[in-house]
Amino acid sequence: RLAVLDIVPTHAMWHDFSMQKAMKIYHWLFLAQPKPLPEMLVGRAPVLLWTTNSEGVIDFVSGAALGDLGGREEIIGRRIHDLSPNPQMAETVLRRGLGGETLNFTMPIRDRLFEVSTGPWHNERGQTVGIIGVCIDVTRRQVAEQQLRAAVDNAPLMLWTTDRKGVLTFMQGAAMASVGYTPENTIGRAIDSMGDNEELGREIIRRCLAGETFAYEAMLRGRFFESSAAPLHGAGGEIAGIIGVSIDITDQRQAKRDLEAQREQMELIFRHSWDGLCIREMELGSYKRRLIMFNDMFAQMSGFGREELMARYGTDKLLHHHNSDLERRRQREMILGGKAIQGVDSWVRPDGKENYHEFTSVPIRRDDKHILIVDIRRDITDRLKTEEALKLAHRQLVTAREQERRRLARELHDSIGQGLVALQLSMRTVLSESSIPPGQALAQRVTEATQQCSRLVGEIRQLCHGLYPPTLESLGLVAALQQLVRSCGNSGPPLELQHDEQLSSRRFSPDVEITLFRIAQEALSNAIRHSQATRIGISLTLTPDGLLWLRITDDGKGFDVESGKHGLGMISMKERAHSVGGVLVICSEPGQSVVKAGVPVQVPTPAS
Known part of the structure; x- marks a missing residue:
């Protein structure tokens, strides 16, 4: 039992390469023990154990590595010179082993690499009768x-x-x-x-x-x-x-230094940018937000100091977006779409001042529960005020121009027009009360002068109507459009006016009425002169959102809206619509052209 217990730990020998110790153990195994014991131990070890006689003929071989070399039958009875790829090396091993030396070397055998240790093999009387060797397959290790x-x-x-x-x-x-x-x-x-x-x-x-x-x-x-x-x-x-x-x-x-330099540059740009910049974190689902970092301009736009802004952001104490519903929809759109969004919104500062901002928000996914949002904001309050002031100035200019047209129309009608009418009546009176025979030349010249006066009166009335239609001033937009359709119908294709019944007697502000009337004038004139249409329609409707829409359509040849080759009339229509806070939409293709103008019934007044 003591001998067997001594043997069991030698399995570690295969990895420690303690060959001399192994030789002593194997000598004891083969000389003092029955054959089944060494077969049992060595046959399962990851090695190849072999012995030869004094002629180098292998008389025993065992070990798990034997399977890689073809089996015991192919090895027993053969000289090591035949199995070795180097017969001269095999002869040296045999000679030196019989001389009592132990050798350690590496040798390839049949596409495998083995570490080999050899030494003398003794009989019971201590006589050298051959050599004993241990081969360890180190192919995988190699x-x-x-x-x-x-x-x-x-x-x-x-x-x-x-x-x-x-x-x-x-x-x-x-x-x-x-x-x-x-x-x-x-x-x-x-x-x-x-x-x-x-x-x-x-x-x-x-x-x-x-x-x-x-x-x-x-x-x-x-x-x-x-x-x-x-x-x-x-x-x-x-x-x-x-x-x-x-x-x-x-x-x-070097890359780290370059990255650090870029980071410092970005921080410099971030810190001194004229735009408000911030990076915020938002929790998915709850939409809770917190600021990660922001620049001084962002804090200035909010109206809070840096510490107060950091403490208040994302709480009810920080009243920012007036259009909070829009903000929530924008956040959901950002999360679901994963794309940058742009727009305009307004903030209310602690002092009650409302500022308007252009913004760009870029989402960056952080993890499954949070996203980072990079916000870029630019205060456009002053720009919007300037634009509104320009609109007001343009509207005032248009109003002044229409007032001047009205004044000229009245002057022409009340002075020159009335004078011509009086002159015409006087000439008729002279002709009827004089004793000049109708056939004489003088009577004929007076008659021609009377007719010329009649034509001039008609032209002045037409000119006055073009400068400012009296129907618009006295009866309103629908009546003025009806008169415009009748006058244009005499010189072009059939025209049809459709309108909501409640608009017949309703009056709007002079700015709204004159704007839509002038747009209708220009659009009908263009359609009659250029479209080659067979039918032209005009409609007037009031939508629930307070917009009064004028729509002019024709079935003509159409034109290229994007070409830019349009006269002053197109520009004038757009300017008139914009001057009262309205929009002008023009669409055209062969067979159908549409001009739509929508203006608010209540013309907005710019903030002071």
């Missing part, structure tokens, strides 16, 4: 070593070892080329003589030999290396030297 060596040779690092004096015994790795190192000019040199810091080299030796693992950064021939050194233990567990790995981080350090 492949792993090759892969490790390839990784070391191609990775930007240096793998190295030293003895206890700090003298390099091994160095390998792709990073060696960057500092001009080769195994020839490094192995045998002390590590404290190779870097730019001898004191650091001595500290590495001291600390590692004391059992510490030491990490450090150092410059070597103009390159930066991040290194780690640790004690290298021998077979008996004693510290035999140092093992270390050094990784070239020069490019990494």
